[in-house]
Amino acid sequence: MLNLVKKAQKGDDKAFLALFQKYEQDIYRMAFVYVKNQSDALDVVQETAYRSFKTIKNLKEPKYFKTWLIRIAVNCSLDLVRKQTKVVQLKPELEGNLSDDVNEEDIILEITVRDLIEQLNEGEKSVVILRFYEDLTFKEISETLDIPLGTTKTILYRALDKLRKNLKGDDLYE
Amino acid sequence: MSNRIKQEMNKIEIPKELSERSEMGVSQVKQEMKNDRKRFNVKGIGIAATLLVSVGAFTLFNNVTPDGITGNQDVLVVNKDGSVEIPAIQLPEDTSSADMIGLIIYNGKIYTQTRTEIDAEDAKAIIGDKLGTTKGTIDEWSKQEAYDEEFASTIGKIDVYSVKGYDKDFRIMTYEEQDSKQYAEFYENLNGLTISSGEDVFSKLNMVGNVSSAQWRIFSDWDNEIENYKPLSDMVVLNTFLEELKKVKPLLREQNSDPISNSRNNEDFRELTINLNDGSRVRLTLLKDGYIYYGFMGVYFEMNEGVFSKMWSQLK
Numbered sequence: 404m405l406n407l408v409k410k411a412q413k414g415d416d417k418a419f420l421a422l423f424q425k426y427e428q429d430i431y432r433m434a435f436v437y438v439k440n441q442s443d444a445l446d447v448v449q450e451t452a453y454r455s456f457k458t459i460k461n462l463k464e465p466k467y468f469k470t471w472l473i474r475i476a477v478n479c480s481l482d483l484v485r486k487q488t489k490v491v492q493l494k495p496e497l498e499g500n501l502s503d504d505v506n507e508e509d510i511i512l513e514i515t516v517r518d519l520i521e522q523l524n525e526g527e528k529s530v531v532i533l534r535f536y537e538d539l540t541f542k543e544i545s546e547t548l549d550i551p552l553g554t555t556k557t558i559l560y561r562a563l564d565k566l567r568k569n570l571k572g573d574d575l576y577e
Numbered sequence: 578m579s580n581r582i583k584q585e586m587n588k589i590e591i592p593k594e595l596s597e598r599s600e601m602g603v604s605q606v607k608q609e610m611k612n613d614r615k616r617f618n619v620k621g622i623g624i625a626a627t628l629l630v631s632v633g634a635f636t637l638f639n640n641v642t643p644d645g646i647t648g649n650q651d652v653l654v655v656n657k658d659g660s661v662e663i664p665a666i667q668l669p670e671d672t673s674s675a676d677m678i679g680l681i682i683y684n685g686k687i688y689t690q691t692r693t694e695i696d697a698e699d700a701k702a703i704i705g706d707k708l709g710t711t712k713g714t715i716d717e718w719s720k721q722e723a724y725d726e727e728f729a730s731t732i733g734k735i736d737v738y739s740v741k742g743y744d745k746d747f748r749i750m751t752y753e754e755q756d757s758k759q760y761a762e763f764y765e766n767l768n769g770l771t772i773s774s775g776e777d778v779f780s781k782l783n784m785v786g787n788v789s790s791a792q793w794r795i796f797s798d799w800d801n802e803i804e805n806y807k808p809l810s811d812m813v814v815l816n817t818f819l820e821e822l823k824k825v826k827p828l829l830r831e832q833n834s835d836p837i838s839n840s841r842n843n844e845d846f847r848e849l850t851i852n853l854n855d856g857s858r859v860r861l862t863l864l865k866d867g868y869i870y871y872g873f874m875g876v877y878f879e880m881n882e883g884v885f886s887k888m889w890s891q892l893k
Contacts, residue, residue, distance in 0.1 A: 414610065416603050427599045432589045445598045452602025457609075463838055516585045535582035540801065551679050551690045553762060554732070 408465035411456070419456050422468065427452075430476045433532050436519050437480035438487075447483055451476045473537060474547045477529055484525060518566055527562035534559055653829050653875045658773065661827040661876050665769035681711050681730040681737060681749065681764050688749055688764035691872045692860040693782065697752070697759030699856025704752055704761075705739030711751070737764075742855060747781045763857070767874050775825035775878050778871060784819050787853045791815055793892050796846035806850065811891055818880075818888040819851075825869060825878035837877070840864045847892045865889060 410418035427448055434447035455475050462471055523531060529548055533539045541559075545552040654662040665687055679690035695703075711730035728737070735753050739745040740763070752761045772778060792806035809815055830837075840846050845865040850858050862870040867885040869878045 416607055420600060420603055423599050423603070424596060427595055428591055431591060431595055432586050435589050436586070441592055445592060445594065448595060449598040449602040452599045453605050454602075456603050456606040464841070516588055519582070519585065531582065532586070536586045542800070551762060553694075553760070554679070557760065 404468070405465045408459070408462070408468050412460045412462065412465075414460075416456065419459065423452055423455065423472070426469065426472055429537065430472070433473075433476055433536070434480045434483075436516070436528050436532060437484050437525065439520055443483055447476065447479045450479045450482075454479065469537075470539065470543055470547045473533065473539075477533075477548065481525060522565055523562050526558055527565070530555055530558045531562050655829060656771070659826065660771050660773035661829060662771045663768045663875055679730075679732045679762075679764070680715070681732065681751070682725070682727060683708060683737065683749060684727075684746070685725075686746070686766045687768055688766045689768070689873050691748075691763050691765040691767070693748075693763050693765070693857050693872075694860070695750075695761055695763060695855075695857045697761040700750060700752055700761030701759070703741040703855050704750065705741045705745070708737045708739055708745070708749060710734060710736050735760075742783060744781060765872060767872050772827045772876060774823065774827070775869075776823040778874075778878075779819075779822040779825075782859050784822075784851055784853060784859060785816070787855070788812070788815065788819070788851055789854050790852045791850060792852075793847050793849045795843045796841060796848075797843055799846070799848045800841070809849075809891055814887050814891055815851075817884055821880055821884040822869070822878075825880045827876045828868075828879055830875050830877055835877070836864055836866060836868050837862070837870065847889075849892070863889070863892065 404422065407418045407422045411422060430451055431444055431448050434444040434451075435441070438444050438447060451472070455472055458475075462468065519528060519531065526548075530544055533544045533547060534541075539547065541552055541555050545555045548555070550558075653664070656662065681688045709728045711728050711732060711734055712726070713731070713733040714726065714729045715731045732751065735751045738750050738752055740748050740750045746766060748763055748765050750761060750763050753759065767778070770777065791809040793809060794803075794806050797803075798805040837846075847863045849861045849863055851861070852858050859871075863885075864870075867880050867882055869880060871878075
């Protein structure tokens, strides 16, 4: 992979495409969670391919290609959401009721794509997707999204708490 | 949990034209590259002259900090006396590839997230006066004017305090209690200043004479967030090192000569955590060749070899 990155950095579009296409499905699905429809999600993929190929020469550490690419994809998605809604808070306020015992593993869940899309705000989507879909560590997430490590954890726990509460809420009405 | 999210995400259907759209993005860049080449042929001489000027100037398009987060993209200046001027953070012209870091505007200065941490319990004891409440008004699309507004921030809405024992021109703290949980974070003003020696930065951290303990870890543990710390036992060596930090020389982190880019390995890289009596933890990155990094700054520091090597020998 490192070889492909180096070739791509020299402008080799075939090498770049070979790299990019390994991740294009991930990028599409991530984008879909933000933008909520196929057409916009495809736009995000195209824009991500454009921005990343244009700037890959600036990538200093080829081994971080994946997290670098994800960061671009997240930014492209947020750009599009922002155009649609005018305001997107990248790092939402530290508010909401965090339970004392939030645990990543204790939400054994009936989470659906719809929950992810509808219950979480942009910042929470980012952290949940990076943590559980892309399997990034907290440190990698904090680097990818450029937010402090502590904030990453806070956002994740709040998101899980929200999902859990919503599920409980659903149960009540069943 | 992880599998559940993956399963759900994988239910999102992949449209047939996906690969085609990736190719279109790449083709756009190729087309632009061709156009640029054509322009270069016409204006070649002008561009070459501009490049020479750029290369000749002392510029830094900022780069990767100790933990990989990109800092600001300002031009730093090396003065004749060897001091380094770090201008206030400015927005880069092209924000599409810019990175956001946690920051707060207070008193016209920009305070950024930093490498010193404190547990909320300890923070309670040194919390100073309330200075105000941040507004979450800066994001990646903000114009430069947004940076001029008092308490503008990238961190949402949270109360800001001074920190007892530290100069509020240098360090402030966010603190919040919610549902019996507390959150505290330091922010430091490490831009818009001139650094002649380590004293201009490290003396503000109040480490000398205030150390309770110290520990270190190797690169791979740091990188993977594994808390495999080893205690530092020789306090004499540590105290000498901390004294010497006042004298270290600032160096610009230039894109092609920043030593950290070739030191991301267990042999050359150590994270040193210094625990202070007030509960704060200062994290420094040390590189084998005598270099020291702190916070999100466009500079690193070089230490006298003798003192540094004694310190380094404690980190094996």
